[in-house]
Amino acid sequence: MASMAPTTRATRTRRMADLHVDIVLGIFYFLDGQTLVRCCSVCRAWQETVNGSTELKYMIELWADGMIPCPFSTLSPVDKLERLNQWRRAWLGLNWASRTVFRIDNNPRAYELVGGVFAQQNTWPVSDFTAIRLPSAQGGGEITRTLNVGVESLDFAMDPTQDLVVFLHKEDEIGHFACRAMSSLRPHPLAASSTLSFNLRDDSVRRIFLQIADDVIGLLFRTSQDEGSLRLILFNWRRGIELVDLVGPQFPPSVSDFAILSPRAYILASVNDCSYMPGGPRGVGEIHIYTFNGTRQNHPARVATLQLPHHNPTRYLVNMIAHSGPFCAGPLPGALFSKSNDKRICVFSLVYNGGEGYSLYVHHRYLEKYLVNEGAPPIIPWDEWGPNHSRMLPGRHRFWLRYVHGERVVRPAGDFEHSNRVEIMDFGIIPLHPGFNDEASQSPSAEMCSQPSTIPSGDVFASDVTTALPYRRSFRNTEDHHVQFLIDQDRLIGVNDAVDQLTVYTF
Structure with a gap:
């Protein structure tokens, strides 16, 4: 019996090279942009195959911007790539295509900006709900108001990509999540139960983070x-299961905020001023990262703790707020592409006694790298993570949230009370095609911030705080004065002094 010659790597390579280009293209269409970039480095034939396909180049460019494609687009690959490049240039130069003004309630019980929808909810004289589907570069814009949602809501959260809005309300010592469809405010068809209930163990609910x-x-x-x-409550609303119910002693000391990283992980921000003996130095702030099981009741596992810079003995961290863009379960309605949930920046607003404020910017992907840790949860000092994986700058963001979307952060530039200038910080710095890099470097309204910046030691910090996370800064003057800006994928939203008007700038 004749022996079979072993299949060598060269033989396998020749067989792949022998495939017809249409077959190779058919395989490549199933790959993501990052894998396609790697394929280009395998051989010249694969590189030419990718470069010869506008659809594949579009997928690579989407990946470079941290985007995922909309599966329902009917545009040609050429049109999709051109639309993406137009969108990039518009954001680089802050060249918005239109400006629209909407009146809003200046004293809402709660508000949200997710998936191109700005919503407000009030409780007096009845619990109403107003949703503004914001205009896009192609036009549109629609206001829907429901005068009575049927419950006295304390707060709400929403995800238009799931047609989902959740109203938090209570009856005596029982808390409820009412899971509704945004389009009708009827019970959501995917919810296991239209109302999810839990024991408050008290009649009061304060400082809500939903x-x-x-x-x-x-x-x-x-x-x-x-x-x-x-208290921390986590529910799987599709299964109707209470996943987590934690009470005070089960938390780190002095927790000031909570943020969901992903559907199976969250962080707790702690000012940590109770971790030392009375009369001794106060502890530094900490970011605690947890994972949990999303399908059954369980106790979360702490996987890591990141510490903030040491401060002087007479100073301490008063408050720390964690904020990042919303997590959307699906593609944005009507959009050509959407930001990937793993390409987001988290902003930690730090306030020290005496009123000094700082903003700390950290990529979600850096925080999420600890989710695979299976050993003892490490406590990581600032010097081992902060200088290379964050950017800390003086000043903190204003009173409204939703100033972050994806890897972009917006804020008024200069004197908050008198400036008409808006500033965008884009932390999504990934090498793009040479033409766009040249355009970015020559833009008079944009600059790269790739050099480390230092907050010197002195009044607040015990030693210099140097950070080096790169970002691109864009800026432009506006016709109107705004005290606050919000942001989503295709819009800047300016808030006026009276907080009763939104000015929507579309890209």
Whole structure:
């Protein structure tokens, strides 16, 4: 019996090279942009195959911007690539295509900006709900108001990509999540139950932090000012299962905020001022990263703790707020592409006694790299992570959230009270095609910030705080004065002094 010659790597390579170009293209269409970039480095034939396909080049360019394609687009590959490049140039130079003004309630109980929808909810004289589907570069814009949602809502969260809005309300010592379809405010068809209930163990609900990430609802709240009154509730709303119920002693000391990283992970921000003996130096702030099981009741596992810079003995961290763009479970309605949920920046607003404020910017992907940790949860000092994986700058963001979308952050530039200038910080710095890089470097309204920046030691910090996370800064003057800006994928939204008007700039 004749022996069979072993299949060598060269033989396998020749067989791949022998495939007809249409077959290779058919395989490549199933790959993501990052894998396509790697394929280009395998051989010249594959590189030429990718470069010869506008569809594949479009997929690579989407990946470079941290985007995922809309599966329902009927545009040609050429048109999709041109639309992407137009969108890039518009954001680089802050050249918005239109400006539209909407009146809003200047004292809402709660508000949200997710997936191209700005919504407000009030409780007096009845619990109403107003949703503004914001205009796009192609036009549109629609206001829908429901005068009575049927419950006295304390807060709400929403995800238009799931047609989902969740109203938080209570009856005596029982809390409820009402899961509704945004389009009708009827019970959501995918919810296991239209109402998910939990025991408050008290009649009071304070300092509410309510969030949605795909199939998970997360709620952090207090029932009093006492440290031990803190509660964290997590539900899987599609299965109708309470996943997590934590109370005060199960938390790190002095938790000030909560944010969902992904549908199976969250972070707690802690000012950590109770971790040392009375009279001794106060602890540095900490970012605690947790994972949990999203399909059954369980106890979350802490996988890592990141520490903030050491401060002087007379100073301490008063408050730390964690904020990032919303987690959307699906593609944005009507959009050609959407930001990937793993390409987001998290902003930690730090306030020290005396009023000094700082903003700390960290990529979600850096925080999420600890989710695979299976050993003892490490406590990582600032010097081992902060200088290379964050950017800390003086000043903190204003009173409204939703100033972050994806890897972009917006804020008024200069004097907040008198400036007409808007500034965008884009932390999505990935090498793009040479033409766009040349355009970016020559733009008079944009600059790269790739050099480290330092906050010198002195009044607040015990030693210099140097950080080096790169970003691109774009800026432009506006016709109107705005005290606050919000942002989503295709819009800047300016808020006026009276906080009763939105000016929507579309890209």
